[in-house]
Amino acid sequence: EPEVTQTPSHQVTQMGQEVILRCVPISNHLYFYWYRQILGQKVEFLVSFYNNEISEKSEIFDDQFSVERPDGSNFTLKIRSTKLEDSAMYFCASSERFLNTEAFFGQGTRLTVV
Amino acid sequence: AQSVTQLDSQVPVFEEAPVELRCNYSSSVSVYLFWYVQYPNQGLQLLLKYLSGSTLVKSINGFEAEFNKSQTSFHLRKPSVHISDTAEYFCAVIQTGANNLFFGTGTRLTVIP
Numbered sequence: 001e002p003e004v005t006q007t008p009s010h011q012v013t014q015m016g017q018e019v020i021l022r023c024v025p026i027s028n029h030l031y032f033y034w035y036r037q038i039l040g041q042k043v044e045f046l047v048s049f050y051n052n053e054i055s056e057k058s059e060i061f062d063d064q065f066s067v068e069r070p071d072g073s074n075f076t077l078k079i080r081s082t083k084l085e086d087s088a089m090y091f092c093a094s095s096e097r098f099l100n101t102e103a104f105f106g107q108g109t110r111l112t113v114v
Numbered sequence: 115a116q117s118v119t120q121l122d123s124q125v126p127v128f129e130e131a132p133v134e135l136r137c138n139y140s141s142s143v144s145v146y147l148f149w150y151v152q153y154p155n156q157g158l159q160l161l162l163k164y165l166s167g168s169t170l171v172k173s174i175n176g177f178e179a180e181f182n183k184s185q186t187s188f189h190l191r192k193p194s195v196h197i198s199d200t201a202e203y204f205c206a207v208i209q210t211g212a213n214n215l216f217f218g219t220g221t222r223l224t225v226i227p
Contacts, residue, residue: 003157006157031213035215035217042118042217043158043217043220044217045214045216048214056214058214091157091158102160104160105150105158105159106157108157
């Protein structure tokens with residue numbers, strides 16, 4: 001069964017450092033998403049990506065964040081200068097169609113900023 | 115604005131007992147409704163969804179949820195739980211015309227042998 005895979009499963013980084021979270025979406029999917037969940041809080045939408053550009057983003061997704069699909073298979077989330085409050089579980093998702101009613105999620109990357 | 119409320123953060127229940135996980139939402143426009151499940155060390159998996167039509171939707175593993183528009187609820191139920199149902203359950207909505215999911219805070223279901 002096809003699945004979304006995320007690496008690494010856990011990343012520890014020092015405050016102020018750049019991190020790149022990686023995702024391999026399902027191969028025939030066209031829409032890609034990042035969500036995050038701060039411990040004990042709800043899963044929050046960050047950004048959606050289609051046709052090599054951002055289609056929608058939340059207020060959380062500020063200038064410190066960027067997304068890229070560098071090689072046609074990977075989908076990355078970069079945080080330029082991490083803050084303590086960026087510590088969270090980050091989920092990548094992909095869907096074949098718009099209105100992500102059939103979104104498939106990865107297992108998540110736990111980011112810890114120290 | 116929209117929001118999703120899952121009032122119960124943790125629900126312990128004995129094996130073979132019934133369970134209900136509550137979900138209420140608020141939205142100024144119509145929505146699609148979802149339940150996702152996260153088993154330990156795994157990603158979020160779609161359990162069931164309501165888009166239109168019959169208000170009662172069912173999953174393949176015995177869960178069901180009923181969309182109640184007047185009460186703005188989409189509670190998840192199972193008449194008899196199994197140990198393997200132990201997981202975190204997330205209720206989510208999409209406003210019609212939008213392309214992102216709004217999630218609740220999740221309910222951790224623990225099935226006790």
